[in-house]
Every structure is written in structure tokens, then in C-alpha cells.
Amino acid sequence: MKRIGLLAALCVASAVTASNAGAAAPSSQHCTGTIGNVTVTGNLIVPGGASCDLEGTIVTGGVAVFPGGNLISRGASIAGSLVAFRAASIAVVGGSSIAGSANIVGTTGVPSSFGVNAVCQATIGRSLTVVGNLAPVTVGVQPTPGPCGVSPTVGGNVAVVLNRAQILISNTSVHGDLYCFHNRPPASGAAGSNAVAGRKLGECAGL
Numbered sequence: 783m784k785r786i787g788l789l790a791a792l793c794v795a796s797a798v799t800a801s802n803a804g805a806a807a808p809s810s811q812h813c814t815g816t817i818g819n820v821t822v823t824g825n826l827i828v829p830g831g832a833s834c835d836l837e838g839t840i841v842t843g844g845v846a847v848f849p850g851g852n853l854i855s856r857g858a859s860i861a862g863s864l865v866a867f868r869a870a871s872i873a874v875v876g877g878s879s880i881a882g883s884a885n886i887v888g889t890t891g892v893p894s895s896f897g898v899n900a901v902c903q904a905t906i907g908r909s910l911t912v913v914g915n916l917a918p919v920t921v922g923v924q925p926t927p928g929p930c931g932v933s934p935t936v937g938g939n940v941a942v943v944l945n946r947a948q949i950l951i952s953n954t955s956v957h958g959d960l961y962c963f964h965n966r967p968p969a970s971g972a973a974g975s976n977a978v979a980g981r982k983l984g985e986c987a988g989l
Contacts, residue, residue: 810843825862828853828869836878844882847872854893855904863908871917875902875929883908883938889915896929903932909958910940918947922954925972942969942986951976951989962986 809824813834825843828834830850836858844862847853847869855864856876863882866872871893872886884906892898899919901910912919921940922933928950939958942949945965952971959980962969968985976982976989 849888850890852893854895871899873900873902873929874904874934875900877932878904879907880904881907883911885911885913886915886919887911887913889917889919892917898929900929901934902930904934905937906934907937909938910934910936912940912942912949913944915945915947915949919945919949921949921951922971922976924950924952939980945969951986956980959983960986960989962989 810827811822811824812827812829814829814832816835816837817839819838821840821842823842826841826845828845828847828851830848833852836855838857841858841860845853845860845864847866849868850870852871853866853869854873855878858878860880864874864880864884866886866889868888868890870891872889873893873896874884884901886899889899899917901921912921920928920930923930933953933955935955937957940951940954940956940960942951942962943964948967949965949969950971951969952975954976956976956978960976960978961983962985965985971989973988982989
């Protein structure tokens with residue numbers, strides 16, 4: 783658990799730095815319902831216990847999901863990074879774009895509308911980190927029916943580490959490395975389906 787906490791802290795620090803780069807004092811707004819096709823200036827926070835649906839929303843900063851919060855991003859455009867730390871559930875679908883990194887850390891439940899946490903049709907500019915989750919996460923289109931119809935593209939590395947629920951990653955385009963270590967059960971997916979520019983390491987070596 784100490785390793786998970788340390789990794790989570792590093793992920794959050796990295797994402798906040800990326801989101802706030804070049805900004806002296808970014809403003810923040812809270813999301814506790816549905817936000818449609820509008821522009822949110824600054825950072826967006828999903829408080830604990832709240833459910834936030836972004837429907838084509840443009841966020842000029844980053845998005846942070848606090849412990850117990852729920853986020854579904856459908857076609858949203860996020861100029862910074864996404865940090866979900868001990869969220870109740872998360873789904874990034876519908877052609878969403880994240881200019882920075884996406885960090886999914888310690889998720890405890892799943893979205894009722896999907897049945898699994900998901901990163902599907904999305905473009906992530908930097909890295910995707912899936913660390914210490916206690917609930918399943920699906921990345922990309924899987925061989926069996928699931929929530930994803932289109933797989934994501936990740937501009938940097940994909941790290942899948944220290945999860946305690948099933949993590950599936952298939953048919954995903956990764957411009958960096960794909961590495962998966964110390965997951966129980968081991969990370970899985972469709973063999974050889976991920977297009978990885980760098981290395982495939984650990985449990986994901988054959989994916």
C-alpha cells in the first residue's frame with residue numbers, strides 16, 4: 783500500500799504541474815451534474831460523492847476527480863491533464879481528448895452505465911497511468927463485448943502497475959512504452975493487438 787500511495791502522489795504531482803504550466807493562478811470550478819457543449823475556463827474539480835458528466839465540454843485547464851467522485855467524459859476536450867484519485871468510477875469515451883496525461887489511481891467502483899471503468903475512443907497527448915485500482919479498468923476494444931467501440935491513442939507511455947482488479951488493454955495505439963507490473967490478476971488483453979512504438983514489458987509483453 784505504501785508503494786501505491788507513493789506512485790499516486792507522483793502521478794498527481796506530475797499531472798498538476800502539467801495542468802498548471804504557464805498559469806500563475808488558474809481558477810477552479812466544481813462539477814456536480816452534467817455540463818454540455820460549453821467552455822469551462824480554468825481547472826474543473828469533481829468533489830467526493832458527486833457525479834460529473836462532460837458532454838462535449840471544453841475545459842481550458844485540467845480535471846481532478848476527488849476520492850468518491852464519478853466522472854464520465856463524452857467527447858470532452860481537456861487542455862491540461864486528468865487526475866482521478868480514488869474515484870468511485872471513471873469513463874473516458876466518445877472521442878474525448880486530453881492534451882496532458884491521464885492518471886487513473888485507486889478507483890474503487892464502476893460506472894453503472896458501463897459496468898467497468900473505461901478508456902475508449904479518446905486521444906491522450908502524454909501518458910496514461912493506471913495504478914492501484916481496486917475495480918476493473920478496460921482500455922481499448924476487447925475481444926469480448928464491452929463498453930469500447932473505438933480504441934484510444936496515447937502519445938506517451940502506458941503504465942499499468944499494482945492494480946488489484948482486472949485491467950484489460952487491447953487494440954490501443956501507444957507512442958511510447960507499454961509496461962505492466964505487479965498486478966493481481968495480471969494485466970491482460972488481446973494478444974499482439976496493441977500498436978506500441980516503444981517496448982512492451984512485463985505482463986503486457988505479449989499484448
